[in-house]
Amino acid sequence: MGEISDPRGLSANAETVLEARYLRRDAVGRRVEDFEGLCQRVAVAVAEAESAWGGSPAAVAERFERMLTRREFLPNSPTLMNAGAENGQLAGCFVLPIGDSLEEIFEAVKRMAVIHQSGGGTGFSFSRLRPAGDLVKESHGVASGPVSFLEVFDAATGVIRQGGRRRGANMGVLRIDHPDVIEFIRAKVGTGRISNFNLSVGTTDAFWRAALAGESFDLINPRDGKVVDSVRASQLLDEIVDAAWCCGDPGVLFLDAIERGNPTPQRGPLESTNPCGELPLLPNESCNLGSIRLAALVREGRVDWDRLDAIVTLAVRFLDDVVEVSRAPYPEVAAATRANRKIGLGVMGFADLLVDVGLAYDSPGAVALAEELMARIQTVGHRASARLADERGVFPDFEGSRLAAQGLRLRNATVTSIAPTGTLSILADCSSGIEPYFALAYTRHVLDGAVLTETNPRFEAALRHAGVDDPAVLERIRASGSIRGLAGLPERLQRRFPISSDLPWTSHLDIQEAFQRHVDNAVSKTINLPSDASRQVVRDIYRSAWQRGLKGVTVFREGCRGEAVLVRGASDDCC
Numbered sequence: 001m002g003e004i005s006d007p008r009g010l011s012a013n014a015e016t017v018l019e020a021r022y023l024r025r026d027a028v029g030r031r032v033e034d035f036e037g038l039c040q041r042v043a044v045a046v047a048e049a050e051s052a053w054g055g056s057p058a059a060v061a062e063r064f065e066r067m068l069t070r071r072e073f074l075p076n077s078p079t080l081m082n083a084g085a086e087n088g089q090l091a092g093c094f095v096l097p098i099g100d101s102l103e104e105i106f107e108a109v110k111r112m113a114v115i116h117q118s119g120g121g122t123g124f125s126f127s128r129l130r131p132a133g134d135l136v137k138e139s140h141g142v143a144s145g146p147v148s149f150l151e152v153f154d155a156a157t158g159v160i161r162q163g164g165r166r167r168g169a170n171m172g173v174l175r176i177d178h179p180d181v182i183e184f185i186r187a188k189v190g191t192g193r194i195s196n197f198n199l200s201v202g203t204t205d206a207f208w209r210a211a212l213a214g215e216s217f218d219l220i221n222p223r224d225g226k227v228v229d230s231v232r233a234s235q236l237l238d239e240i241v242d243a244a245w246c247c248g249d250p251g252v253l254f255l256d257a258i259e260r261g262n263p264t265p266q267r268g269p270l271e272s273t274n275p276c277g278e279l280p281l282l283p284n285e286s287c288n289l290g291s292i293r294l295a296a297l298v299r300e301g302r303v304d305w306d307r308l309d310a311i312v313t314l315a316v317r318f319l320d321d322v323v324e325v326s327r328a329p330y331p332e333v334a335a336a337t338r339a340n341r342k343i344g345l346g347v348m349g350f351a352d353l354l355v356d357v358g359l360a361y362d363s364p365g366a367v368a369l370a371e372e373l374m375a376r377i378q379t380v381g382h383r384a385s386a387r388l389a390d391e392r393g394v395f396p397d398f399e400g401s402r403l404a405a406q407g408l409r410l411r412n413a414t415v416t417s418i419a420p421t422g423t424l425s426i427l428a429d430c431s432s433g434i435e436p437y438f439a440l441a442y443t444r445h446v447l448d449g450a451v452l453t454e455t456n457p458r459f460e461a462a463l464r465h466a467g468v469d470d471p472a473v474l475e476r477i478r479a480s481g482s483i484r485g486l487a488g489l490p491e492r493l494q495r496r497f498p499i500s501s502d503l504p505w506t507s508h509l510d511i512q513e514a515f516q517r518h519v520d521n522a523v524s525k526t527i528n529l530p531s532d533a534s535r536q537v538v539r540d541i542y543r544s545a546w547q548r549g550l551k552g553v554t555v556f557r558e559g560c561r562g563e564a565v566l567v568r569g570a571s572d573d574c575c
Contacts, residue, residue: 046325053391123171123275154195214233254546294347346418382408440483509527527555
């Protein structure tokens with residue numbers, strides 16, 4: 001959210017991201033399109049799906065293009081990069097299975113590389129792999145274990161750039177009852193290893209009940225289902241908490257909550273999530289995401305609900321069309337994806353919306369608005385998917401699904417999800433996902449080394465309106481990025497502009513819970529904590545998230561990792 005420098009409304013930082021990642025170039029690297037050209041290319045390519053059902057691609061493309069150009073809605077990065085291009089792979093998120101053999105492991109490595117090259121991110125469960133030291137009958141040797149192969153996947157990712165424009169992203173999951181779970185939990189602590197993966201421990205309700213009751217917990221060899229050890233569940237939780245406090249990994253997934261939301265249990269359990277945790281998927285399944293820019297829907301300090309309904313309806317059609325025209329890299333992926341036609345419509349700019357309607361992030365009003373907003377998106381999104389089902393048919397795996405049992409005839413097995421929207425939110429000039437502001441002045445490390453200085457334009461406008469021009473006050477804001485508790489600023493201003501580390505962790509979870517109640521998939525949410533946050537705080541967050549029925553949560557304590565994507569404070573030209 002840098003200074004607006006473009007007559008079309010794109011900020012300087014948005015232009016930087018647009019130039020580096022999304023715009024088409026000719027054979028010698030010269031730019032051959034601008035933002036309007038990108039929107040037209042994407043709209044026309046996606047609307048081609050309309051012809052399969054006798055629709056008018058040109059008429060629908062015009063509506064898609066208008067929505068994209070206004071940045072009321074933007075799809076995930078592969079769609080922006082590859083729509084209308086030879087690649088044609090438009091999905092953002094994939095989950096690939098890993099079987100317990102050398103051939104299956106390295107087949108997954110190869111497929112990961114191909115998907116990364118096309119712009120997609122990948123998620124894996126390493127839980128089927130036998131533990132380190134276990135017998136390998138074929139070679140009369142011993143297994144090296146999941147973490148050793150995790151490092152192979154990580155090394156392969158490090159030499160591939162997605163679509164030539166972004167580095168690959170992965171999620172690695174291991175079940176809490178795997179014998180190698182402690183090695184997995186500690187994999188990033190003090191090592192600098194596995195830099196291309198987010199890690200999450202897949203926890204179960206049985207584990208949490210044992211941890212809170214002080215009971216033991218069995219570790220099970222996935223090769224034969226036999227118990228190989230019994231440990232104190234609370235000690236395993238201590239290991240997770242300590243690692244997360246030290247380096248931000250692993251996050252925690254709640255497998256039973258995820259499985260309770262599985263729309264097609266007849267197809268088997270969900271395998272893993274995408275890199276940021278908002279999409280639990282079946283083996284070989286992919287999904288495409290899109291996000292609504294909430295600030296685009298504010299009129300005179302209020303949400304324009306009618307406009308929101310219109311954007312949701314059109315965005316669901318857009319995302320279903322993406323499923324139709326996207327070219328999957330493997331036939332198994334195409335089959336699994338078309339069988340369920342999952343889409344993930346979410347939001348970005350929630351913190352901006354709160355400022356524009358005059359609510360503090362840590363207020364009951366913000367929680368109420370989050371719930372009202374996502375309930376509306378879910379209801380209208382399902383209605384749009386039902387209308388598409390009438391026109392085009394339900395998803396092929398509908399019979400036997402939970403939706404069939406509920407009498408919900410939808411085109412898409414899932415409709416909603418909340419993504420973090422990192423780079424996409426820069427292009428949209430808005431705050432990311434449903435996160436609070438990270439800081440009011442900060443630097444962002446993106447695009448393989450580029451550094452973007454960002455200040456909050458809403459805050460700058462509010463400062464000017466309040467008549468604040470004290471150099472000492474401005475210098476302190478530049479240094480810390482925060483204004484809560486800062487003398488010389490009106491209390492109302494301080495309440496209106498909290499940053500992530502100002503907020504109690506309960507407020508983060510309150511917002512996440514309000515959104516999750518009305519989301520088919522999951523919610524990507526990171527709780528950024530101040531550097532002096534204790535291990536007990538991390539433990540309390542994980543416990544509360546499980547008790548609230550969330551599907552996953554991640555914490556990041558400021559300064560716990562050497563190089564962060566976002567760093568509070570900015571250069572002298574901010575504020």
